[in-house]
Amino acid sequence: MQTLNVALGERSYPIHVGSGLLTDPRWFAALAPARRAAVVTNTTVGPLYLARLRQTLEALGIACVEIVIPDGEAFKNWETLHRIFDALLTHRCERSTPILALGGGVVGDIAGFAAATYQRGVPFYQVPTTLLAQVDSSVGGKTAINHPLGKNMIGAFYQPGAVIADTDTLGTLPERELKAGMAEVIKYGLIRDAEFFDWLEANMERLLARDDEMLGFAIVRSCANKAQIVAADEREAGVRALLNLGHTFGHAIETGLGYGEWLHGEAVAAGTVLAAEVSARLGLLPREHLERLVALYRRAGLPTRAPDLGTERYLALMGHDKKVQEGKIRFVLLKRIGEAFVSADVPQAVLAQAFAACCGDG
Amino acid sequence: MQTLNVALGERSYPIHVGSGLLTDPRWFAALAPARRAAVVTNTTVGPLYLARLRQTLEALGIACVEIVIPDGEAFKNWETLHRIFDALLTHRCERSTPILALGGGVVGDIAGFAAATYQRGVPFYQVPTTLLAQVDSSVGGKTAINHPLGKNMIGAFYQPGAVIADTDTLGTLPERELKAGMAEVIKYGLIRDAEFFDWLEANMERLLARDDEMLGFAIVRSCANKAQIVAADEREAGVRALLNLGHTFGHAIETGLGYGEWLHGEAVAAGTVLAAEVSARLGLLPREHLERLVALYRRAGLPTRAPDLGTERYLALMGHDKKVQEGKIRFVLLKRIGEAFVSADVPQAVLAQAFAACCGDG
Missing domain, CATH: 1.20.1090.10 (Dehydroquinate synthase-like - alpha domain)
Structure with missing residues (x-):
């Protein structure tokens, strides 16, 4: 296990990289004042890792609101973003309710943009499960959705509170x-x-x-x-x-x-x-x-x-x-x-x- | 004419309040490196003040992309926001192209949210034309759109580069x-x-x-x-x-x-x-x-x-x-x-x- 730091003053945050992080409450302890968290994942990653993450959060006394979106870049759009907002509002997620992105770059980008803009910004955590997300898209705070005329055209710079990259998830990566x-x-x-x-x-x-x-x-x-x-x-x-x-x-x-x-x-x-x-x-x-x-x-x-x-x-x-x-x-x-x-x-x-x-x- | 300052470190900005500001290029000189600006206004304010603002910007060598949205709180929604993004992309507005909000609270809130999220953030200026916008909504960086389940539920904190409040515009305010x-x-x-x-x-x-x-x-x-x-x-x-x-x-x-x-x-x-x-x-x-x-x-x-x-x-x-x-x-x-x-x-x-x-x- 290794931890790096992204040095951004008051927006600084750790990147944890290693095996077994998803099942270890220590890496999620920063969420702990919250009693609930919304986990955004997709139809591919959800069945593989959502139960594991839910259990870890529940061990910290944090209940999970689960938001499962379709898999793929084609769904990084308005429609999916609306679905996330509808779910957050329907479940009465609050300004203090953290959003976790469990998945690859698409999940991280769209969940991050939802976190940046829901109630003008809520706590956000990246839990990347693909190589691309672990080495690149989960770090640095770029969030976005696509527009038919251009990729990542609508988005925000919004840094996560932490990146928790469990390398075990690469075992199931196509x-x-x-x-x-x-x-x-x-x-x-x-x-x-x-x-x-x-x-x-x-x-x-x-x-x-x-x-x-x-x-x-x-x-x-x-x-x-x-x-x-x-x-x-x-x-x-x-x-x-x-x-x-x-x-x-x-x-x-x-x-x-x-x-x-x-x-x-x-x-x-x-x-x-x-x-x-x-x-x-x-x-x-x-x-x-x-x-x-x-x-x-x-x-x-x-x-x-x-x-x-x-x-x-x-x-x-x-x-x-x-x-x-x-x-x-x-x-x-x-x-x-x-x-x-x-x-x-x-x-x-x-x-x-x-x-x-x-x-x-x- | 009076100028106040909103002291927010590197995000500090002036609020200019007075008569005749819309026709005086001095107050818009901060935009000057830009050769183009997008002005978002509505169907009520546009016919009254857009020509005046356009002329002032043109005197600075800044061409106007005009984006006119319907008037009223009922239009502070996704649909209108999409229309603004479509217009910005169609006119090839760039990351350095400023967006100006010319109107009341609705125009300021939605144009500000568009500025906060178009290409992950572009320069933004508030030109409030209603009393409510001049005393409240144009100052402080709150931007948002409404969701059917709650007002201002989707938005961002995004400070403008300046607030330019021409009190002459109150003469036509209903x-x-x-x-x-x-x-x-x-x-x-x-x-x-x-x-x-x-x-x-x-x-x-x-x-x-x-x-x-x-x-x-x-x-x-x-x-x-x-x-x-x-x-x-x-x-x-x-x-x-x-x-x-x-x-x-x-x-x-x-x-x-x-x-x-x-x-x-x-x-x-x-x-x-x-x-x-x-x-x-x-x-x-x-x-x-x-x-x-x-x-x-x-x-x-x-x-x-x-x-x-x-x-x-x-x-x-x-x-x-x-x-x-x-x-x-x-x-x-x-x-x-x-x-x-x-x-x-x-x-x-x-x-x-x-x-x-x-x-x-x-």
């Missing part, structure tokens, strides 16, 4: 989801932690085989990177934007294909290859670095080619990106493995070339 | 709205400013006759009270709850009758009489203070009797109040004119007596 989560793990190596990238190259197969110790290390190292970035730039005025490597292209893929068609991590992998291709074409990233990252994605079972939506459609979709400034799309590009930066000066011709090189069946 | 705004003015006298209450007793008729100097004084004094309370307790952990005097009953009236049937200020007036009646019945408030406040509401043309919804229905509606803690409704009560406090110990029998005494045509 293969495809494990691989998708690996895209965000690799991201930390690419943007700021070359040593971690080397380690991932040395250990990818053991990670995919779910070696406990390896996964634990990768999760803690990822969270440590994320915690540092978030502490330096909570509301993404600067360095935090680097965490969006591959995400401008990736969000366009997700929105363009329809939410849920590709998993978020898959879209990020293909999107990062596009960002790297742009970087290489601009003479910023040595080709051999591009090849190394493509090779690692392949070993992780991640897509390295984006769907062929066409340059026009990609540009239209990316025009809704949250990093757009004065009509200019700002891209996270790579200088080398371990160093990323933001650029608003990518000529359209270079984008078109990158799409031609990296889209479709190839 | 009589009924002016009176409704007076309920929130009187509230400051009741909860913490007995001297102001005396002044209101001495000057109510001149205020209702829209004497410029009188109104200006009342607005500045109200904002000064509000700014002090908000600075002391931004997120309503303590003293800020006193601003809800009459609001627990008032919100029940608004929700129970259907949003928009009574104006918010009207419901607050009748709700405050209920709170005062409860206070008197508990032996906390001298009867002569209750009579003074009823008399002042009457002179202000405000209702002093609540609709007869029945005790059962009132209790059910108030059970959704944001101040409920562990199932107990917390009421703001009065000790005397100028001093309020929060109590969770109001026996149901006393509530029933107060409803019997203060509801219906009497």
Whole structure:
């Protein structure tokens, strides 16, 4: 078991990572003044882990209001959010009633947005059960729902009171989801932690085989990177934007294909290859670095080619990106493995070339 | 012209109050790095003041995206919020594009919530055009929409960059709205400013006759009270709850009758009489203070009797109040004119007596 801290002054909070946390009341003791808590989960994770969490909370004298939403990115929308609010109100959840998100990125994002806005904000706890949520989305306070015109367009910065990541839950994670989560793990190596990238190259197969110790290390190292970035730039005025490597292209893929068609991590992998291709074409990233990252994605079972939506459609979709400034799309590009930066000066011709090189069946 | 400050550290902002502010680019200069701004207004205020504001912004080189919503509390809901998001996305408003609320409390609350959540938060400016918005709702960062089960149930604390209150706009305010705004003015006298209450007793008729100097004084004094309370307790952990005097009953009236049937200020007036009646019945408030406040509401043309919804229905509606803690409704009560406090110990029998005494045509 390891505990990291996200240093945000009065909004600081711990990230607990380890085995068996879900059944250990200690990690949930911070909720204890509350006599009730609302647990938001989905139809896949609920049957697996909700009873376990409920029992742990009941041991602390906390009764559970259970809110089960459908599984998948396609449901991270208004309709599901309304259902959560209806349930919270029907069960007379109060301003002091904590909301727990038990699940992956979708559950964390939508439950977090509900917590940020129900009665103008209630206590919130992340209990991530997927690799992607444990290494990335549960940390840092980004909450959101999707809009038909753009991913994560409506949301809030709202920090949790704690992140409680029980690595045992990865045992039931579908293969495809494990691989998708690996895209965000690799991201930390690419943007700021070359040593971690080397380690991932040395250990990818053991990670995919779910070696406990390896996964634990990768999760803690990822969270440590994320915690540092978030502490330096909570509301993404600067360095935090680097965490969006591959995400401008990736969000366009997700929105363009329809939410849920590709998993978020898959879209990020293909999107990062596009960002790297742009970087290489601009003479910023040595080709051999591009090849190394493509090779690692392949070993992780991640897509390295984006769907062929066409340059026009990609540009239209990316025009809704949250990093757009004065009509200019700002891209996270790579200088080398371990160093990323933001650029608003990518000529359209270079984008078109990158799409031609990296889209479709190839 | 007077400028007050809401002291909230890095979230501090000015409140400008005076005549002719809408046409003076100085007060909007803080927006100037932006080349575009989205102005949310309604079908009543838009035709009166949108052109004026547009011209002022254009003088600063800022183009206007105009978003006009229907007028009234009944439209402070999901549907209207969606329309605002659709418009922001369709016009490709960016994370740096400010949103201005030009209108009364409904426009300010919903535009503020849109600003708090569009792309996880964009710059926001309040340009209140009603007395109620100028003295109360535009200051302090409370934003929200209504839910069929409870008023202001979904929202966020999100401070504006400035409040720009042009008192000239009160010239076109319907009589009924002016009176409704007076309920929130009187509230400051009741909860913490007995001297102001005396002044209101001495000057109510001149205020209702829209004497410029009188109104200006009342607005500045109200904002000064509000700014002090908000600075002391931004997120309503303590003293800020006193601003809800009459609001627990008032919100029940608004929700129970259907949003928009009574104006918010009207419901607050009748709700405050209920709170005062409860206070008197508990032996906390001298009867002569209750009579003074009823008399002042009457002179202000405000209702002093609540609709007869029945005790059962009132209790059910108030059970959704944001101040409920562990199932107990917390009421703001009065000790005397100028001093309020929060109590969770109001026996149901006393509530029933107060409803019997203060509801219906009497």
